[in-house]
Amino acid sequence: MTTMTIRQLKSISVVLVTFLTQTTQAQIIPSPVKAEYGKGIFLISNTTSIGIPSKQPALAKTADYLATRLQTVRGFKPAIVESLQAPIQFILNAKADSRLGAEGYTLNVTPNNITVQANSPAGIFYGVQTMLQLLPKEIEGKTTRSVSWHIPVVTIIDYPRFAWRGIMLDVSRHFFPKEYVKNYIDQLARYKFNRLHWHLTDDNGWRVEIKSLPKLTEVGAWSVPRTGTFGMNEAPQPGEAATYGGFYTQEDIKEIVQYAKDRYIEILPEVDIPGHSMAAIAAYPELAVTKDPNTKVNPGSNFSKWFGQGKFEMYIDNTLNPTDEKVYQFLDKVFTEVATLFPFEYIHMGGDECYKGYWERDANVQTFMKKNNLKNGEELQSYFSKRVAKIITAKKKKVIGWDEILEGGVAPGVSVMSWRGTKGGIEASHLKHPVVMSPAPMYYLDMRQGDPSVEPPVYGDARLKDVYAFDPFPAEMDTTYVLGGQANLWTEQVPTTPQVEYMTYPRAFAVSETMWSKKNKKDWNGFVKRVEGHFERFDMAGINYARSIYDPIIKVTRPGEQLVIDITTEVDGLDIYYTLDNTIPNQHYPKYSAPVTLPKDVDMVRIITYRNGKPIGKLLSIKTEDLEKRVRK
Numbered sequence: 001m002t003t004m005t006i007r008q009l010k011s012i013s014v015v016l017v018t019f020l021t022q023t024t025q026a027q028i029i030p031s032p033v034k035a036e037y038g039k040g041i042f043l044i045s046n047t048t049s050i051g052i053p054s055k056q057p058a059l060a061k062t063a064d065y066l067a068t069r070l071q072t073v074r075g076f077k078p079a080i081v082e083s084l085q086a087p088i089q090f091i092l093n094a095k096a097d098s099r100l101g102a103e104g105y106t107l108n109v110t111p112n113n114i115t116v117q118a119n120s121p122a123g124i125f126y127g128v129q130t131m132l133q134l135l136p137k138e139i140e141g142k143t144t145r146s147v148s149w150h151i152p153v154v155t156i157i158d159y160p161r162f163a164w165r166g167i168m169l170d171v172s173r174h175f176f177p178k179e180y181v182k183n184y185i186d187q188l189a190r191y192k193f194n195r196l197h198w199h200l201t202d203d204n205g206w207r208v209e210i211k212s213l214p215k216l217t218e219v220g221a222w223s224v225p226r227t228g229t230f231g232m233n234e235a236p237q238p239g240e241a242a243t244y245g246g247f248y249t250q251e252d253i254k255e256i257v258q259y260a261k262d263r264y265i266e267i268l269p270e271v272d273i274p275g276h277s278m279a280a281i282a283a284y285p286e287l288a289v290t291k292d293p294n295t296k297v298n299p300g301s302n303f304s305k306w307f308g309q310g311k312f313e314m315y316i317d318n319t320l321n322p323t324d325e326k327v328y329q330f331l332d333k334v335f336t337e338v339a340t341l342f343p344f345e346y347i348h349m350g351g352d353e354c355y356k357g358y359w360e361r362d363a364n365v366q367t368f369m370k371k372n373n374l375k376n377g378e379e380l381q382s383y384f385s386k387r388v389a390k391i392i393t394a395k396k397k398k399v400i401g402w403d404e405i406l407e408g409g410v411a412p413g414v415s416v417m418s419w420r421g422t423k424g425g426i427e428a429s430h431l432k433h434p435v436v437m438s439p440a441p442m443y444y445l446d447m448r449q450g451d452p453s454v455e456p457p458v459y460g461d462a463r464l465k466d467v468y469a470f471d472p473f474p475a476e477m478d479t480t481y482v483l484g485g486q487a488n489l490w491t492e493q494v495p496t497t498p499q500v501e502y503m504t505y506p507r508a509f510a511v512s513e514t515m516w517s518k519k520n521k522k523d524w525n526g527f528v529k530r531v532e533g534h535f536e537r538f539d540m541a542g543i544n545y546a547r548s549i550y551d552p553i554i555k556v557t558r559p560g561e562q563l564v565i566d567i568t569t570e571v572d573g574l575d576i577y578y579t580l581d582n583t584i585p586n587q588h589y590p591k592y593s594a595p596v597t598l599p600k601d602v603d604m605v606r607i608i609t610y611r612n613g614k615p616i617g618k619l620l621s622i623k624t625e626d627l628e629k630r631v632r633k
């Protein structure tokens with residue numbers, strides 16, 4: 001009897017340990033290059049100290065980062081000791097391990113100790129991130145919890161596929177406060193992102209304090225308040241106060257830059273010129289050819305028309321005058337301060353979607369173009385870009401811009417951020433320009449990730465499954481010139497911080513995996529499991545995310561008279577229930593198994609997904625007239 005119990009207990013504990021290692025080993029995002037799991041666990045106790053080599057302030061910071069995380073959930077801060085034999089030991093390689101490069105690491109966990117080893121402090125930081133992901137999900141919590149704080153025995157060798165792994169955050173269309181930007185940076189660091197591209201200026205707000213040009217933020221950072229649909233809002237009314245917006249003071253920026261640096265994230269500042277400049281023009285109308293003193297910071301009202309194929313018209317002038325010396329003096333002041341504020345080697349000069357109509361209609365601009373032998377608007381923008389590149393280079397910074405800067409020629413050495421598909425990137429790489437890939441729509445975090453009826457009103461789609469499968473580096477690229485890639489969060493339809501997170505996650509997980517993990521190792525079902533593990537972590541951390549992967553995907557056709565709907569899901573193993581009679585479907589209603597032909601008088605289709613008998617996706621309620629509009633020809 002007693003022996004039976006012991007044997008039983010043993011087998012239970014074996015099952016338990018296997019269970020623990022199995023559930024935890026599947027959780028790392030981005031997936032490491034190589035991980036071999038062993039038997040057993042390392043248990044963190046109150047005597048678990050963190051050892052760092054002496055005179056390594058960067059490692060001391062990372063140790064403190066780890067100790068603070070553990071303190072938050074355990075109520076006890078591990079000691080940080082200058083030692084080479086602590087239970088958790090950081091080791092900087094005296095002689096570089098050539099497999100690891102500048103950001104790689106090895107992580108060795110045995111029942112007795114943990115070593116994180118790397119060629120650089122960045123590598124140690126990433127090893128710590130992996131270690132944190134191997135701890136129970138409660139590590140993400142904000143209060144103490146009594147769970148078993150263990151890490152499975154494992155040997156990991158890991159290093160990134162690309163050196164540039166970024167996210168772009170647009171703070172112009174909507175403003176997000178300093179504390180939130182720090183919070184966002186902290187989230188990105190956990191997924192081994194190392195670049196935050198900060199879109200600081202646009203038509204809807206100038207967000208960086210420039211001391212020599214105070215009106216940029218006194219005037220340019222504020223618009224009239226609107227809560228409607230961005231792009232369709234009411235224009236500013238005469239005498240209406242501009243109360244919405246904000247900006248980062250130079251002190252704020254220094255704080256954010258340091259915060260990011262401590263997490264091995266470089267911040268790429270973008271000043272988007274010569275188009276997208278309405279906020280600057282509202283502050284200094286003389287910067288545009290039209291010099292309209294009534295120009296206001298745009299509150300998301302409509303001022304442009306899009307004709308497709310990249311053709312558009314702007315009804316309000318949002319373009320700097322490339323023929324005016326004063327514009328270059330202005331930009332010199334801007335970039336002098338931007339270059340001092342941001343230590344990163346690059347500055348982004350924008351260059352996208354520049355409307356040339358006001359230039360073309362201006363007699364002085366035409367005279368200037370003739371004199372300088374510039375044949376069209378593209379060549380004039382190219383003239384502008386080259387002069388701006390010179391200004392930025394004079395501040396000892398490298399220049400990067402959106403792929404439009406290639407049009408009409410660009411200065412050698414200038415880097416290109418490819419957004420209009422992958423074409424610009426391929427072309428730039430062959431012209432020997434360094435390239436960062438951020439192609440729309442897959443790497444556009446403002447795109448819909450689920451059904452249009454329950455996602456923000458935007459012009460395209462990027463579902464997690466497609467983003468995950470997508471590799472933005474086509475074989476035709478000259479890879480010598482590829483720096484890496486990033487996903488862009490444009491915020492026209494992202495007014496609040498929960499929405500920033502909803503749009504970022506889980507798609508940023510897919511992006512981080514493509515940028516970091518080995519190519520051709522993708523496995524959708526395995527990825528979904530890990531994503532779900534991180535959903536639980538986000539629940540602990542209080543971070544929002546989209547659960548759109550559980551929503552039904554609807555395809556509508558009309559093979560004959562009537563509409564036919566075909567319903568699928570991104571995630572395997574979901575049950576789909578639907579109704580056609582305006583009742584709310586659940587597991588008692590018809591289960592979808594094959595395409596449904598809609599009877600003629602149906603006016604509403606409602607669909608919901610279940611997993612294991614519980615609702616999991618959003619309830620979709622779509623009017624037949626809306627389904628009609630979706631018919632695939």
Ligand code: TNX
Nearest residue numbers: 352353402419444446490491
């Ligand atoms: C295009 S991408 C833009 C942005 C918009 C975005 C919306 C790029 C360089 N320009 O101004 O916010 O589309 O998806």
